[in-house]
Amino acid sequence: MFIDSHCHINFPELAARMPEILGKMAENKVTHALCVSVDLPDFPQVLALAEQYPHIYASVGVHPDYEDTPEPSVEQLVQLADNPRIIAIGETGLDYYRLEGDLEWQRERFRTHIKASRITRKPLIIHTRSASADTIRIMQEEGAGTDQGGVAGVMHCFTESLEVARAAMAMGFYISFSGIVTFKSAKELQAVAMEVPLEQMLIETDSPYLAPMPHRGKMNEPGYVAHVAEYIAKLKGVSVEQVAQQTSDNFFKLFSFAKQA
Ligand SMILES: [Zn+2]
Numbered sequence: 001m002f003i004d005s006h007c008h009i010n011f012p013e014l015a016a017r018m019p020e021i022l023g024k025m026a027e028n029k030v031t032h033a034l035c036v037s038v039d040l041p042d043f044p045q046v047l048a049l050a051e052q053y054p055h056i057y058a059s060v061g062v063h064p065d066y067e068d069t070p071e072p073s074v075e076q077l078v079q080l081a082d083n084p085r086i087i088a089i090g091e092t093g094l095d096y097y098r099l100e101g102d103l104e105w106q107r108e109r110f111r112t113h114i115k116a117s118r119i120t121r122k123p124l125i126i127h128t129r130s131a132s133a134d135t136i137r138i139m140q141e142e143g144a145g146t147d148q149g150g151v152a153g154v155m156h157c158f159t160e161s162l163e164v165a166r167a168a169m170a171m172g173f174y175i176s177f178s179g180i181v182t183f184k185s186a187k188e189l190q191a192v193a194m195e196v197p198l199e200q201m202l203i204e205t206d207s208p209y210l211a212p213m214p215h216r217g218k219m220n221e222p223g224y225v226a227h228v229a230e231y232i233a234k235l236k237g238v239s240v241e242q243v244a245q246q247t248s249d250n251f252f253k254l255f256s257f258a259k260q261a
């Protein structure tokens with residue numbers, strides 16, 4: 001069994017094809033998926049999916065790329081997370097690639113999510129792009145990691161260096177690889193994946209974006225996470241079953257609020 005630890009199946013292009021999406025998951029032995037929230041206006045649809053389907057989980061959070069959107073408070077996140085179908089806080093983090101200018105609001109929003117994670121004891125889903133130093137610094141300042149009383153979480157769609165991966169793992173964080181790791185050009189990321197122990201690894205699609213090989217360029221969906229696992233198995237010289245089992249075990253260990261269905 002494979003688990004897609006990060007997808008956006010509430011986005012209209014995927015939500016419109018839900019029976020097909022769920023069928024492809026079953027066909028490819030993708031047993032569970034985590035539908036990740038990106039802003040508060042969309043949150044009801046994310047939660048509705050998790051309430052409708054026992055094998056779909058949900059998170060609550062506001063993505064760093066969403067500038068003109070209601071800003072969440074710690075209290076609001078804590079309140080929205082108080083639901084058995086919500087297993088994580090995020091996605092949150094920093095993105096200096098997509099947006100420019102004074103991004104202090106991004107850093108404040110990130111701190112808000114870490115505080116909510118510490119209060120709810122629900123793990124963080126962290127997005128970081130072109131901002132790894134500030135991301136790690138704020139994680140440390142706010143005590144996101146298990147080393148400082150936090151509950152840690154996952155560095156999702158990881159594309160950073162081994163040094164950044166090690167800093168996150170030292171705080172108890174898992175490293176999640178998406179379809180990017182299967183791309184021919186991703187030599188550096190493949191070298192990082194070689195070094196990240198299977199015990200600290202998750203897999204994801206981040207669908208509808210970033211379809212893995214051999215579907216690159218097409219619309220991505222949770223069923224394709226099997227290709228990420230296959231690639232990592234080949235890279236590490238282990239069986240696909242081993243990657244599937246370990247990353248699924250990791251998922252339930254990290255997201256301890258997720259009841260297996
Ligand atoms: Zn992201």
Ligand SMILES: [Zn+2]
Pocket residue numbers: 006007008036091206
């Ligand atoms: Zn995402």
